[in-house]
Amino acid sequence: MKESDSELKQGQIRFVLIHPTHPGNVGGVARAMKTMGVRQLTLVAPQVKLPNEEAIRRAAGAEDILYTADVHEDLDGAIKDCHLIIGTTARKRSIRWPQMTPEQAAEKLWDESRHGPVALLFGQERSGLANPEVERCHYLVRIPTNPDYSSLNLASAAQIMAYEVFLKRHSSLGTLQDVPRYADQESMHRFYRHLEEVLLDLDFPIARPPVILMRKLIRLFNRARLSEEELQILRGILSAVQQHVAKKS
């Protein structure tokens, strides 16, 4: 059964904790991950310094996950090589974002992890994912909870998601779907910068509420999940527009 574990390692599913504040939670997440064979833990600007005694105690034999955890100063650094980003959320978001069930998210993570790293984001304990963090996501997964009390502990949320990934990994052997090669986050960022540049060249009124317009476009293209080929086509169009605008002036 060793093989199942190492396959999950290749699977490159990364659990990303953003600004975790309680060492016990970080340890609990490590334990939750390891019980389900998920091994890549990444911390973004943690308020917890590792190694930490409380974290190790709560990890209860899953310290190796803590020792091999990556630490990044910001979220973009933590996910720049990922081509699929899913954010966990307990609340219903007013902004419209494609929402999945834990089961659907686990399937997507598992299927697409074969092409490279994929990330599942967990927001800060008290506040969850902030809007700029949500904007990095292709999808949100909402873990269903009691509407009267939705205060899911961080390690519990990780446990449920890791469990669903484990189920998918074991149910989907041999029935893996073909997925396209999606563009990674860094290429998408370059595309968004390019798009913004072109809109400015066009004197397109993004300046009125500029952030809002770009956010809407980013949301659209994140939702569409561009393949590498599609991204090239769109960038080609942007370059063609720029050439024309340049020729004019």
Next chain:
Amino acid sequence: MKESDSELKQGQIRFVLIHPTHPGNVGGVARAMKTMGVRQLTLVAPQVKLPNEEAIRRAAGAEDILYTADVHEDLDGAIKDCHLIIGTTARKRSIRWPQMTPEQAAEKLWDESRHGPVALLFGQERSGLANPEVERCHYLVRIPTNPDYSSLNLASAAQIMAYEVFLKRHSSLGTLQDVPRYADQESMHRFYRHLEEVLLDLDFPIARPPVILMRKLIRLFNRARLSEEELQILRGILSAVQQHVAKKS
């Protein structure tokens, strides 16, 4: 949504912790239960005396579950009114006992709870269910774990089971999701014609395999499912490009 909560109360699904030793775990179980609308906690000969500060801290707002918990000296007292008893186990038992997946167990618990109280047993943290406890069970549920590390925390096991119960309870109800106002097909066709026009204005090489390129773009935007607002933004951009290209010539 109050109703869902009270229905689960009527459901009378009882989580029974046998000899729990860590107050933090008892608090964590209470929290896990409440997030999923399971309310009946029973402790059998606990080594934790309630109320306990650490338990309350970890319950994080689910203290009511702790305050209303039943405490029994022995297991038989705790389950005597139950007509269905399911035991949780992480290991494969050598004794042959009917084993279920968490999903199957949740379904059975939920279905049969309508006829009266049903119990889900959790063994002591370190050792799990002892054989005399297993013998009280109609079924065992094995939460699947990494064969190399199956050390599921008590609160985590409770979280997974409560989550599965929650899913079962809600699977029959239709989930009402907020859907945006999507653009209709006619608007999309107009958009595609507009896009094609602009690409021709730009001398963009759609002409080589023109149909193929347009098809790829159509596939992309169909997949994204544009809202009316997004469609307007994109058409605005196309018009801006056309104006610039027209000015030039």
